Amino acid sequence: MIVADQKPIEEILQMLEPYRKVLFLGCQTCVAVCMAGGEKEVGLLAAAVRLARKHQGRPIEIVEGAVKRQCDDEFNEPWAKTIEQQEAVLSLACGVGVNKLSERFDVPILPALNTKFFGEVERQGVWAEVCAGCGNCILHLTGGICPIARCAKNLLNGPCGGVRADGTCEVAQNGSRPCAWVMIYERLGKLNQRQNLENIFGAKDWSSDRHGGPRKRIREDMLLEG
Amino acid sequence: MTNSEPKIVAFCCHYCAFAAADLAGVLRLKYPPNVHIIRLPCTGKLDTLYILKAFEAGADGVIVAGCLEGGCHFISGNLRAKKRVLAVKGLLARIGIAPERLEFFNLSSAQGDRFAQIAREMTERIKSLSSSVLTPLPEGKG
C-alpha cells in the first residue's frame, strides 16, 4: 500500500488560514489502512481544526467525507457538486489523490498528508518500505527480499563493507535494521538457492524507474476509444 | 449548575469508574454535579474522536477513568486508552487548548471516595485555568 503521514497540525492550520468553508476528503484505501487519511482521520482532523479555529475566533465550516479511491475520477464524481461549493478542499488522500482532484476541479486542493513510500504492515502501527517501484523486478533472484528498497545504498551485489558484525546496516535511520543483503543471504540459504549469489548483477537499467521521468502504463486492449 | 461551574465529561469504564461513581452516590459522597458520566464497556473502547467531540460539544474538561493497571477486564484496554489520552493531550497543546483539561485516571470499583476526589480535583484544576476552552483569542493570535 501507499504509506503516508499526516502533516503537523500547525502546517495544516496554516494552509487552511485563508479559508472558511472547506471539504475534508479522505480516501478509504491505502491511507485509511495506514491510519493517515481514512474516514476516521477525517473526523479527528476536522474536530481538531474546528476547535483550533474557534479558539482563534475564526470559525471554519467543514464538510467531512471520504471516497473509495481518490485516484480514480469515478469515485470522486459523486462529490463534484460539494467540491465546487467549497473555497478549498483538504485532501487526506496520498499525493495521487490530490493531483487527481486538482486535474478535475478549479478549487484549491490542499494536501493534508506527506506521502512516503510503498510499504508493508510490519505490525499494528508500524509500516515499512519494502519495494521502491523500480519497474524491473528481480525478487525471484534475491529470495523475495528487495535490495533496491531495503538496502540503504540500493546495492545489487551486497553487502557493502559497512555491514555490522551483528548483521545490521550501518545506515541507521529510525533505529537499527537488518542489512538487506544479510537477509537475502539467509533467505537464499533456506530456499537452497545460494548459488544465485554467484551471478553478479550488471549495472541496472534505471530507465524503468523514475529516472526516466514520470511513468505511464498503457493497456491498449483495455482502452475504450479507438 | 451555575455558569462558573466547568462542564466535565467523564468517560468511565463500566467495571471500575462507573461502579465507583455509583458507589460514591450510595455512600452519599459529595462531588460536583457538573461531571457528566458516559459509560464505556472498557476504556479500551475510547476513541480519540470521543474526546475531541466532547470538547467541541462544549466540555471544559474531559476525564477518562479506567481500571487499575493490571486490572482491566480486557487485559490491556486501560493501557491503550492511556496512550490515546497522551496523544490527544499532545494534539490539544498544539491547537491552543491546555492539555491539563484532559486526564486519565486509574481506580477500582471499590473507590467511590477516589471518584469523588477525582471529580473535585478536575473541577478545581479547570477553574484555575484562565479562560474557558473556547474563549476566542484576540484576532490574529494563536
Ligand code: SF4
Ligand atoms: S526489484 Fe524493483 S519492483 Fe521489485 S521489489 Fe524491488 S523495487 Fe520493487
Ligand code: SF4
Ligand atoms: S549494510 Fe547492507 S543494507 Fe546497509 S548499506 Fe550495506 S549492504 Fe546495504
Ligand code: FES
Ligand atoms: S475493563 Fe476497565 S479499563 Fe478495561
